[in-house]
Amino acid sequence: MRDIKKLLPVNIYDISETESYFSTMAEKGLFINKVGFFAHFKKDRPQKTVYRLEPVTKTERMPSDEMIGYYEEEGWTYVCTISHVFRIFRSNKENPKELHTDPINQSYTFEYLNKKLKFAYIISLLAVPWLIGMILFSFILNPHPVLYTVRYGQISYMLMICLFILYSVSQIFTNKRKMNDLTKQLQSGVSLRHKQHYHINYAPYVFNGLIILFSLITIGSTFYKIDAEWDQNLSEYTGQVPSIRLSRIESNEKFEIEHSISERSGKDYGGFISYDWTDFGSKRYEMAEAGVIKDKMWNDGSSVYSPSITTEFYEINFKFLSKGLMNDLIDDALELYRYRPYVYQEILETDFDQAVIVKSDETQMFFGRSGRKVVYVRYYGYEDLGLFQKDIFDSVRAF
Incomplete structure (x- = not known):
């Protein structure tokens, strides 16, 4: 089977949309195999396939042999783990037995993920005052802002940091809110909807591209400055x-x-x-x-x-x-x-x-x-x- 790399156009924290996307690709003969910067698909005969995303737990970063064996008995095959956040399982049955039938019990599986997102959110928020302080010092509190900027300022470097911090905080906040809302939904006894239309979103790749671009500009300008x-x-x-x-x-x-x-x-x-x-x-x-x-x-x-x-x-x-x-x-x-x-x-x-x-x-x-x-x-x-x-x-x- 041939390996095909594609950009992943969905946010993995939109669990239902990600599952629907993988199922749609399987109907086209592309089966998810690994997810890193790119999504790796194996080319094979098109087939209806159902996917489920399971959050990683604190005690089991990778599914144990016992878990894999139990899931296989229920008709589910382990595929891979995305970013140490979600495990991907698939089934070729048209209406397989769900991995979780009790939404309240399923909500407990999201506890570790919610704690990770909360910690990441707190850390990212701490970076915001530092960013504000850096900008204030450089352009407002500095007694000679224009002289400082012209004499010492590397605006591409500062812009790259601002973009990275602000985008990271917004993404972490958005994902944290999604997981909190989903957990509350499960705790209230409402099951997770699995079949849902997905929305194409390449924003993370655009952002990463901007970071790479500004990084190259900063590195290039630094070396040019040293050489010049x-x-x-x-x-x-x-x-x-x-x-x-x-x-x-x-x-x-x-x-x-x-x-x-x-x-x-x-x-x-x-x-x-x-x-x-x-x-x-x-x-x-x-x-x-x-x-x-x-x-x-x-x-x-x-x-x-x-x-x-x-x-x-x-x-x-x-x-x-x-x-x-x-x-x-x-x-x-x-x-x-x-x-x-x-x-x-x-x-x-x-x-x-x-x-x-x-x-x-x-x-x-x-x-x-x-x-x-x-x-x-x-x-x-x-x-x-x-x-x-x-x-x-x-x-x-x-x-």
């Missing part, structure tokens, strides 16, 4: 940069980059550029430079004058997020200066859609957005960063 990330010393970098270089700001002819190369990583903290990306931020660059003018001191005489500059550049996928991202960058940067005096100035005459400069002692910060591009420049030194906003814009536009 890079950092390079500016002394070796030949490409364009997303902002102004420190040497453009410092006008003193004795200015030079102060190289500081890590023996372990080879990274030059005197000048490096790095790249990564997220689902919302298609491009994210960070650039840092440090320099020195050896015959010049800081005004307080503490040490040799050593200016530095860092740049964060974002090119995001959705333009409407640019304003929120810039506001979050400003708010995040000013956290360090809330107990120090600073001057906040919005630049009105600018090529940027919006531009802001903040000054506090020797530190100056420039924030600008243009279309889907957002840049944050922090300069530590004595030159006026505001004079170079046109240079910053040209660098951002060309990048």
